[in-house]
Amino acid sequence: MADPVLQVAGLRAGYGLAEVLFGVELHLSRGEVAALMGRNGAGKSTTLKAIMGLLPPRGGSVRFAGEEIAGWAPFRIARRGLGYVPEDRRVFTELTVAENLEVGRRPAPPGHPAWTPERLFEVFPNLAEMRHRRAAAMSGGEQQMLTIARTLMGNPEAVLLDEPSEGLAPVIVELMAEAVLRMKQEGIAVLVSEQNLDFAAAVADRALILEKGTVRWQGSIAALEADEDVRRAYLTV
């Protein structure tokens, strides 16, 4: 396994009395895109929230860039270099696109070129056209793009992306896929929760399939595409 930036072992989490994750095991290598797949309710969002500290892990280990981060507060994890883009867009609706980007600005680690709005506007050309528009006047897909761009302004080493393609128009889904590939080119590792195999195949090197809070299958996207039994057993087809 090539130098994992993120290594999760035996991760358990839940809500109140409900146990949802039963020992999730996964790793993400530097500069790799991996798709966390599985049906509704399998535990994809919960896994990302538990890694990010938004839901305190009840057990297990989360190592990020060589440090144990399980139990850390989310802001501290974000500052350490792990970005998180939730399913529900989190933009400041009263601020413009450019202002939203400034809110996310944090210094880059030594030796890494910092993201600037100009570089981000190359990755997200549709945002460039609306840089002075208030976020309230953007579509859901555009707001989702802006949330990703703002996360990149924090110069993360790795990003957790929760269901980026869900409910978006096909043309925006394509832009989203391009943005994820561009992040990979820039050396950012991405763990993307995704139900859509086409989107996963477009962006990811590898897939992990969750069912009932544990990883049941993992392998290359090509292996997943070739294995109808696995897709039928664990994915919505």
Ligand SMILES: Nc1ncnc2c1ncn2[C@@H]1O[C@H](COP(=O)(O)OP(=O)(O)OP(=O)(O)O)[C@@H](O)[C@H]1O
């Ligand atoms: N805030 C919450 N309180 C209680 N139970 C929750 C909460 N959020 C999620 N769950 C439960 O945890 C389980 C896993 O949900 P999770 O959202 O992680 O699944 P998912 O794989 O991301 O699916 P989806 O695509 O539906 O988001 C489900 O049974 C869900 O009902």
